[in-house]
Amino acid sequence: MSTAPPAGARAVTDPMAGYLETHPDLKYVFFGGKGGVGKTVMAGATAVWTAEKGRRTLLASTNPVHSLSGLLGQNVFGKHTPVNGVANLFAYEIDTKDTIERSKREIREKIQWFLKFAEISTKADEFVESATMNPAFEESAMFENMIDLMFRNEYDVYVFDTAPTANARRLLGMSKVYSLWVNKMMKSREEAQSLREMLSFTKKKEQDPLMDYLVEFRGRMEHARELLTDDKKTAFFFVTLPEALPIAVITRFINWFSEFGIPVGGVLVNMRIDRSVVTPESAAFVRNRLAMQDEHMQTIWEKFDSQVRAIVPLFEDEVRGSEMLRRLAREVFSPAEAASRNAG
Ligand SMILES: Nc1ncnc2c1ncn2[C@@H]1O[C@H](COP(=O)(O)OP(=O)(O)O)[C@@H](O)[C@H]1O
Ligand SMILES: [Mg+2]
Secondary structure (H helix, E strand, O other): OOOOOOHHHOOOOOOHHHHHHHOOOOOEEEEEOOOOOOHHHHHHHHHHHHHHOOOOEEEEEOOOOOOHHHHHOOOOEOOOEEOOOOOOEEEEEOOHHHHHHHHHHHHHHHHHHHHHHOOOOOOHHHHHHHHHOOHHHHHHHHHHHHHHHHHHOOOOEEEEEOOOHHHHHHHHHHHHHHHHHHHHHHHHHHHHHHHHHHHOOOOOOOOOHHHHHHHHHHHHHHHHHHHHOOOOOEEEEEEEOOOHHHHHHHHHHHHHHHHOOOOEEEEEEEEEOOHHHOOOOOOHHHHHHHHHHHHHHHHHHHHHHHHEEEEEEOOOOOOOHHHHHHHHHHHHHOHHHHHHHHHO
């Protein structure tokens, strides 16, 4: 047998703890990756860690399907809820139905106003339906929720369960187009407005909610873009398993994100089998699985190298409740401490 360390035994060179030290203003933290790889548990562990370091933290979910209440073992739906047993930590599952209804109402008002302004005698309903039946509508509403939370700025740290990957990418890709479009819209609105004022007898300046909306919308998009591309404040972490498909998924995400200038914080490898407990007598499926993981770890090192921030072991049980989250947090942020506890 060779005396070289096994492929899987290579150590992380730039761990999570170092990333936090070099990014003391980190405020918006996101996790992306394939379903089931551990995004929700990583978000939970990160939030527990920052909260226990004394930073007022919000763990938030904007997904239509929530899992934070299950993760924490307490109901955090619909309002900012203090997490039992963890100081400085709040959790919040956003009521997506509510947001969608509100967005529909707002869109209806804008369309009604516009139809009236343009003296078109069609009912707004058809327009509202066609705008809100779009599958991207729900996703956009979730994105709006997320940036609302970010803008409100009531916490030191925001940890989001599941990155709005497609949306963030689309937003940034589209932001230039948006800007051009909104500027053009505004210019023609201004022209129409001054024409109306010239023609009107009263010379009274008219309210223009559509214009106000466009100006506000442009401002919000610009602000969101600034925050999401600020690598001091924002980081997207990508979670993978030492398996082919999850690796392919994050490879694609990381490429997209780098292209759009969204800060990639690094890669977290989850559910690594602890080789120290695998012996020649272990069940074949365990030995084979470890060998398979070793191979995929090679790929991970080749592709991501110093972007790997942590290698987290597969626990004997699923991750639920604050104690398990603390344990996971130690594995992610302080593996030396985790190892000494495990030995003790
Ligand atoms: N390191 C781990 N050891 C054991 N179970 C884990 C580990 N990481 C995650 N899990 C479990 O795997 C399942 C999927 O994790 P989850 O965070 O919900 O994934 P995602 O949010 O990416 O879909 C959950 O039951 C979780 O408790
Ligand atoms: Mg999840």
